[in-house]
Amino acid sequence: MQSLVIVAHGSHLNPDSATPTHTHADTIRATGAFDEVRTGFWKEEPSLREVLRTARGDDIYVVPLFISEGYFTERVIPRELRLEGWDPELWGSDGISADTATLVASDIDTEVHYCGPVGTHEAMTDVLVRRAESVTGDPSVGDGFGFAVVGHGTERNENSAKAIEYHTERIRETGRFDEVKALFMDEEPEVDDVADHFDSEDIIVVPLFIADGFHTQEDIPEDMGLTDDYRDGYDVPSEVDGHRIWYGGAVGTEELTADVILERAADAGADIGDAIARVRQRTKPTTQAAGD
Amino acid sequence: MSVAEPTLSETQLAAFREQLASDPIEYDGLAAEYDADEDSYHIETPTRQTTLTADELSTVDAEQAAYISNWYFYTQEVGGEVTQAFCRWLELADDRAVPDRYDALNSGIDREWGQLRVTTTLADDGARRYEIRHVDDSDADADALTTHTDPFDARDIGTLDAKGRYRPLRTAPSLDSGWIFSELTANEVYDAVEAFYPATVVNWHREQRGELDIDHWRDEQDRQSGIYNLITVLPDEAVEWAAAACCDDSQCLKRREWELSEDEPLDADGGDGVFPCREPCSMVVAAGREWAKLERDETQTYEFELTPSEKEQIEEIIDAVADDEIDEIREADIGNGANRWRARYLREKRFDDDGHLSGTPTHPDGHDDDGNDGDDGDDGE
């Protein structure tokens, strides 16, 4: 019996924090690729300490719904799941290349496959692009558009910036958008001056965050000047200094993120049949032609 | 509606024969075996023994049929040991033999799990059907409740309380009412209960088997790292106050089983919940961290001018907040110390322009620290 366990941060304050986790769990459940899909949280229930005991499978894949590799994925989660013999070296990662480690979780005395976070998987690049399509309502958006990928910055975790740069570079390589840049909340180049960093009149801005919350719904829209008060909302696009800003909100809420979770599990050896193709098909914005 | 005398379906009989072809059955009062030499089936239940040929199996009498459908349901339809144990608890299986249980199931067996009322009934083929509603809706007409069929809807129902406030602690006794899951299978009832009250069934099951692993406060302190190592300096008596404040049944329906340590029990009441709490939850740990910060303050002696009724009023306000009774205080109930006008009046009379009670500065030595450093921990990811 094959189980998928998605682990995420969650929040004591923000009820929307867990929403993407639940939505993606539902999407994957509907594919039938796993006999069960369970979710566990650092700040909500079931806790990371108890999530594995809720899983019934003997072949368990744990995928962290986190953006970067670091404190949570390398210390908190392995400790709370009680992965015996864990060492970040087992992922052999340079900060953006974690794969899988298979270890016994002493809570259930069973081996689990502990995967790298969704945020540093290459498929996350596709989700960012998908968000650009959904926020503009244009499946072929690119020409004449700038694309800003936004992150926290290095203040709390140096790998957090690496993940942003990584996807920025990958989007740039596609040559699809006129300009692609990484911007940060707490360091240069800052998202506050988004208009200064682009020549393109249209700029798509997508934060590489898992869930919408304080940063993506309040800070970033206000910092960019989309609105003086987030409670009043803002238009998409909004005019700022002669540019049109298409602000997409946290990329992790994009339905296609479910695909990255599946990719992580498949990379770790999960047998998921054609679930990836089906999720890609299912989560397509309705503006996109069927069959692609 | 269910009937009192389930008859066995071909599928059930086939499963029964198949099982007996390899091994005898011993389950819940039913003992059966296949005699290959005689090509016959020997079936024994508490009040009856029969020997039947394969063809005669379908004519097995009602009582034995009940035992067989009961075996079939639990071993072939219910997935997993934990779900089985939970479903058996739901129908009080350990208290009643199968025929009595089937009688009771015809009218429905009710059990309470936190604020859930779960009713088990019997379908024609001996399968169980489960209904879940809020305990406060026990007597409500099902038509008056919003019907749900997807067990995972329970997650959304449990996210906000009746006033629209977020419930970060799923086992707080603040579950909203007005909904019903009217027809769930065994596996679905497990998923729904798990979504309302995560991990409660599996921990209850471990406890039932005498295998509940409890992590006490000191274990938690030892494990914490990063910003949470602050809780390591929380004084023991503060842990006592925290447990009494947060883990009381009025605040959380789990029965607290963790103590200061295995040999250092807390005085606070752990509560009477059906399901156990095996370690301090993330809410209590986060609050503990806050208290650890606040407990670093030294006490000060202040002098306030208050009338006796004003002192009592302050006590009433604290009680009203602590017991979440603010919303029940009527606008014109000026006799209640926590009434809004009473509180506003007290503020007008006793606060100075800087908001200090009786004009007494919080820090007489001049430095102005309100104890809140604005660090909201790592909640913002």
Ligand code: SF4
């Ligand atoms: S620690 Fe206390 S408040 Fe938290 S779940 Fe356990 S009993 Fe409830």
